[in-house]
Amino acid sequence: MNDATPIIVTPPAMKSQDFSFLREEGMQFLRSVAAESWTDHNLHDPGITLLEAFCYAITEMGLRSGMDMRDLIASDISGHQQELYTAAEILPVSPIALRDFRKVLIDHPLVQNAWLFPLSTEPRGRLSILLEFAENDLNSNTFSIIVHPLPLGQDYNIDLAFPYWDDADAGPFAEDVTFTGVTFDMSSGNEWNQIEGSDAYFARINVSYQPAVGPPGVRLLWVVAQVTTPMDNPLTDLPFILPELSARVTSIIDNSPTDLALVHRFNNRVRDANNAMRVVRRYLKDYRNLCEDFFDYKAVRLQEVAVSAIIDVNPGVLLEDLLADIFFAIDRFIAPVNHLSSLSDLLSTHAPDAIFEGPSMDTGFLQDGALSTTTLPDVLYTSDILRLILQQRDQRGTDIVQREDVSARNITAVRNLSLANYLDNRPITSNARDCLHLVESQRHIPRLSLTKSRITFFRSGAEATYDLQRVIELVQGRKAAELLEETTMFEDIPLPAGEQFATADYYPIQNDLPLVYGVGEAGLPETATAERKALALQLKGYLFFFEQLTAGLAGQLSNINAFFSADPDLEQTLFPQPLYHLPEIQKLIRHFNLQSGNWENFQQDADNGYVTALAQSAESREQFLARRNRLLNHLLAVFGEDMYDTAALAYHKASIVPDSMGMPLDVLLARQAEQRNAASRQMIRRKSAFLHDLPALNRDRAQAYGNLLWRTDRLLQIQATPAGFTWAITDAGGTALLRGVTPEVSVMACRRLAAEVSSLATIAGNYDTIPAGPDLRLIIKRTPADTQAIAESIATFASPALAATRRDNTILVITGLWVSFALTPLEERLYHMLGIAIKERRTVVHATADYFEVFDQPPNPPIRKRFRMWERPLFTGAELLTGQVDYTAATDPLAIAAAQAGMQTVISRGTDISNYEITNPAANIFRVLLLASDGTVLARAPLDYATQELAKEALQRILQHIFRLFSMQGFYLIEHLLLFPVTTGGTALNMTETPDAYSFQISFVFPSGYGRDFSVPASPRVPVQPEGWRDPEFRKLAEQQVRKACPAHIMPRILWVDSALPGTPVAAADASFTNFEIQYRAWLSAYLADEPQEPVIAPLRDQLAQVLVNIYTALES
Known part of the structure; x- marks a missing residue:
């Protein structure tokens, strides 16, 4: 076979790789600009030779530009990691639909299956949860025991049904108790009463117990017994069986952890089920979505299904194995399981976006099609059961589609097939021949009962016996093996790995020119004249420009990770690289002194004049800021996001220069340019932070508080x-x-x-x-x-x-x-969009008097005041700022008032990093200053710092402190559904425009930037922080972003609320932002605690609801 690679005769798709195209383009340009002066276009012409060398260099860069992106990423030399996300990181989303919540619950090790049902009553958004525990015993209320009446001489299996773990009767046994006695409610000999029309027996027992805490108690429980072992004659056998059963029921043995008494087993099951439900509730609450609530948790209850049949088998059949296969098949038909898949299995048939759709699961992948049906069955047909039985006739496990040799099968015939179902051990329907109508209940799910089923085998015309306990063990083994086969884990698709190439390496164009040119590595011979050397050096200088351009493209490709990075500290978007390896390059660099300079030291200096000139010629500061912002806009667009409105407001504010009246035009324009650059730098940081959080914000877009x-x-x-x-x-x-x-x-x-x-x-x-x-x-x-x-x-x-x-x-x-x-993802998204720097739900309102200390500035008189800002309340911790302005007045109170006004100026200026300056008045002394709009020093850090880095750290500490405590930039959101009164008498949200004030509604409470004394009716409004939030443009942006970020089915209500002025009283009913913050944080602390109790949270919820009602009333008036 010939594996030779053919030569491709068609031109390359990329023009930069097509030498003929590039050469012809160059030739056409030469003809257009020098048609008369340059007529020799033959190959020997030096100009043509240079053109061809340039074309070859371009094709080299074109080849690198056409490399696979994975190779370019792997070849990056910037040190930045590729900012790409794997399928598992970017494709899954938090649960939205009911099936998503089912997957989240099934993923928990304590849950086997789950169903969710929306409540139809108002308020809407409440969900009812129905769980099937992974531990089968917790789903059942029956206990199996074996009694051995001596006169009868054999064992009898008996199922006893007690109250379910969540029945009111079982309440005292949710915790471990010590049993002190069990007695029947009826007289001796009359303990058990047969349930009419059945073979089940009913009794009431009085259970005396001592809880771990509190007085002793007695609880009346009902018990239903069913003898599942066939009796030869019930009339004669039951008088011996029931007394043995009574003794077992009333026995309390020793109350030890290994106690097998029925009441102790009942206590263990009730306790374990309550604990499991508590764990699941705690787990699921972290997945709650906005304006939704998991209102009701219930566990399934079983309606047992029994199968009765006579099966004829051939000789040699192992009856226990056959019956185990039959029971297992019927069980899986009645109660289908959720089949988890591995990533490798799914990749062959599904696209990655389909595989990773929905929430991620620790235990593997559960596709929608594999999720067992949400609607529970209401009818079982005997024809389906017959088909399942006959599928076990041989190893194929298929339906009968043609006549077969019955002598070669395990099963030859099935007769007298019927079905029955039981609730709480009580028969509901018996001997159903065609179909079995199940109890219509969302809560009662059908499960096959092995002990109540009656399967009789006949072999060669004679009844054949089998060991039922062995059958039960085999069925359990098959279930365990199936579970083990499906055990998997969540996997990911790794990012494609690229091959690393030396994309930054650059081979000079001049090295490709003929030796006679004298510009390559060989240079000129020693015998060359000075004029010849000068001409060669002149050509090198001419080529240097083209070399630098071409090398710049190599530098750009080798820094592709940095270019597409969201790193906020990146200081360049173009990456020119110095060409120190060009022959005699040191003679061409103006910034290097040939007579006194050390070439090796010059190359080691990362800030030498050559490198600096390259950076400055590549892009100015304004060009960098503009280009970097555009690149981040592109990265945001990949996620379908943008920050155009936020940027527009930032640039609008940057165009406003304080105290600009009378300012010379050139000074005004320079100040605006400076402020615009500062706004551009700020937007880079905002966009970078937003990009960093976007995967999680998009994944959890609809979620509430989470974990x-x-x-x-x-x-x-x-x-x-x-x-x-x-x-x-x-x-x-x-x-x-x-x-x-x-x-x-x-x-x-x-x-x-x-x-x-x-x-x-x-x-x-x-x-x-x-x-x-x-x-x-x-x-x-x-x-x-x-x-x-x-x-x-x-x-x-x-x-x-x-x-x-x-x-x-x-x-x-x-x-x-x-x-x-x-934080809800909605809150965090709005923090990004509104420029709230600290992404925490921090306390917004703080008293400046707790942190700012006014002191006398000697000499006195005259009266002069200054202030200090401290790290902690009551003037403790570190001193962060000291005022540099003297506030004088005729009286002490007036001077203090002037100093307090100065504090507000410091707060106003101190939240913007562009208002700070780090000076270097002497060697190893750096100072942090806060400046007024005219350049006056308002305050300074009290300490001097030995390095600029330490000064920058101090500046950030001051900036964060002022923003955190005094900017008042923050807001609260409250889901109306969470304020719905659980019991009658609670405070209701009364909205005049809607009869339902709770369903899918959120109130956003913002500080208005005004304050007043709420203890005085109609007190005047005074401007306070946040001063920027009084701007109608900002409010327009905020309201627009709230509506844009809110899920479409949720109605946001936006409230701009005045704060209480510092020093004025705050009453519990005040419609102030200050009071709302106090009540909201108190309620939220209780709500987010583990299993909040209604007596604790109800008064906090009512108080918060009342404040919210008062705010709406005040704003409407």
């Missing part, structure tokens, strides 16, 4: 160790608060457990202590009764009192983290 560790990655530290993965939850400063007790198998397992712990850690009842040497260590448990800790404190404590103090402090810190960092 604090999902929203802020830095609060969770995960490390790989030889034993597994360890994790720790930290505070905002990086100090570890809690850590895992044992290593986990994966990063995802760490994230899931840490997310659960972050919720548990908000309630004191979830903490306990254990010995740690001579000291105590705090631990966290899922329930107080648990013996196993899932997290522990880092520190140990010498006494219970110290441990309790640390517990309370930890609760305060973690609750504060929830309030600050559990």
Whole structure:
């Protein structure tokens, strides 16, 4: 076979790679500009030779430009990583549709299946959850026991039904109790009463118990018994069976953890089911969407389906194996399972966007088509069951489509097939021959009962016996094997790997010219005259321009990752590269002194004159800012996003120069250009930050608060160790608060457990202590009764009192983290769009008097005041700023008032980094100054710094401090659904324009930039921070962005609310932003806590609702 690569005779698709095309274009240009003076266009002409060399250089760059993008990315030399996302990072989304929530629930190890049903009553947006636990026993209320009446001489299997774990009767047993007695409610001999029309028996028992906390109690429970072993004669057998059953029911044995008494097993099941439901509720609440709520959680209840039939089999058939296959097939037909797939299986039939559609799952991929039906069946047909039985006639497992030799099959015939169903051990329908109508209930799902089924085998005309317990074990084994086969994990499609090439390398054009030119590496001979050397050097200078242009393209291609990076600190978009390797280049560089300079040192200097000139000639500062912003616009457009409106407002503000009246035109234009450049730089940082957060913001677009560790990655530290993965939850400063007790198998397992712990850690009842040497260590448990800790404190404590103090402090810190960092993606998106620098739900209103200290400036008199700004309240911590202006007045109060006005100027100027200046008055002395609009120094950092880097750090600290505490730039959103009164008597949201004030509505509460004294009716409005938010242009932008960012089915209501003036009283009913903030944060702290109790959260919810109603009323008036 001939594998030779043919020569392609057609021209290259890229013109830059087509030498003939380039040469002809050059020739046409020469003819057009020098038709009369340049007539020799033959190959020997030096000009033509240069043209061809240039064309070859262009084709080299064209070849590099046409490289596969993966190769260009791999060949980058800038050090920037490729900012591309894998399929698993960019394609999945948080759950939106009901099927998405089903997948999220099925992904949890405690859940086997789940269904969600929207409530039809108002307010809309509430969902009812129906769970099937992964542990089968928790779905059932029946317990199987074996009794052995001595007179009958054999074992009898009995199923006993107790109340379900979530029935009111089972309430006291949600926690471990100690049983003190069990008695029947009826007299001896009359304990059991046959249920009419069935073979089931009913009884009531009084269960006496002692809870861990509180007085002893007695609970009346119902019990239904069903003897599942066939009896020869019920009339004679039951009098011996029922007394044995009564003894088993009333036995409490020893109350130990291994106690197998029925009441103890009942207590364990009720406790485990409650704990499992509590874990699932805690897990699912983090996936809640805006204006939706998981209102009701229920677990499935079983209606048992029994199959009765006579099956004729051939000799040699293993009856237990055959019956196990039949039961397994019927069980999977009645209760289909969700089949998880691996990535490799799906890639052969599905596109990546279809595979990764919906939420990501730790356990693999669950396609919509594989998700078991949402609508539960209401009829079972015996014909379907017959077909399943006959499929087990041989190894093929197929339907019968033609006549077969029955002697070669396992099953020869099926007779007397019928179906029955049971609720709470009570028969509902028996002996259904054609079809079985199931109980029409969303909650009761059908499940095959092996013990209630009656399968009789006949072999060669005689009845053949089998071991039912062995059959049950085989069916369970088949289910476990199926589960093991489907066990998979979430996988990703790796980014394509490229081949690395030396794209930055540049081979000079002059090295390709004939030797006679004297410009290549060989140069000229020593015998060449000075004139000849000068001519050669002149040609090199001519070629240098073209060399630099061509090398610039190589530099651009070799920095492609940097060019497309979202790095906010990037300072160039063009990447020219110096050509130090050109022959005799040092003679052509004006910035190098041939007589006194050291060539090696010059090349090592990254800021030498040659490099600086290259950078400045490539792009000016204005060109860089414009080009960089356009590039970031392109990257945003990839996500379907833009920040044009935000940029337009920023440039509008930049065009306004304070105190510009009377300013010379050239000074005004220069100041506007400076402010525009500062706005461009600010927009680069905003766009870069937005790009960094966009994948998560788009993925979680519709989500509500989520989990604090999902929203802020830095609060969770995960490390790989030889034993597994360890994790720790930290505070905002990086100090570890809690850590895992044992290593986990994966990063995802760490994230899931840490997310659960972050919720548990908000309630004191979830903490306990254990010995740690001579000291105590705090631990966290899922329930107080648990013996196993899932997290522990880092520190140990010498006494219970110290441990309790640390517990309370930890609760305060973690609750504060929830309030600050559990942002809705909608909030975070608006923070980006509105230019709110600190992406936290921080307290907006602070008293300046707590941080600004006014002091006397000697000599006195005259009265002169200055001020200091401190890091912490009550003038503690570090001193950050000292005022540099003297505020004088005739009286002390007037001077203090003047100083306070100066504080407001400092706050107004201090939130903009362009108003700061770092000066260098002497060697190794750097100062941070805050300037007024006219250049006057308003304040300065009290310390001098040895380096510019230290001064920049101090500047950022001051800027962040002023913005965080005094800018008042922030807002709150409240979902009306969360204010719906759970019980009668709660405060209602009364909206005049709509009868339903709760469904899919959000109020956004912004500070208006005005303040007033709410204790005085009709008090005047005074301008306060945030001063920029009084601008109608800003308000227009804010309202536009809110409506643009809100999901389409949600109606936003935007409120601009006045703040209470500093020093004025704030009443609980005030319609002020200050009061709303107080009530909102108090409510949110309770709402985000683990399992908030209604008596705790109800008054906070009512108070918040009342304040919101008052705000609406005030704004309407």
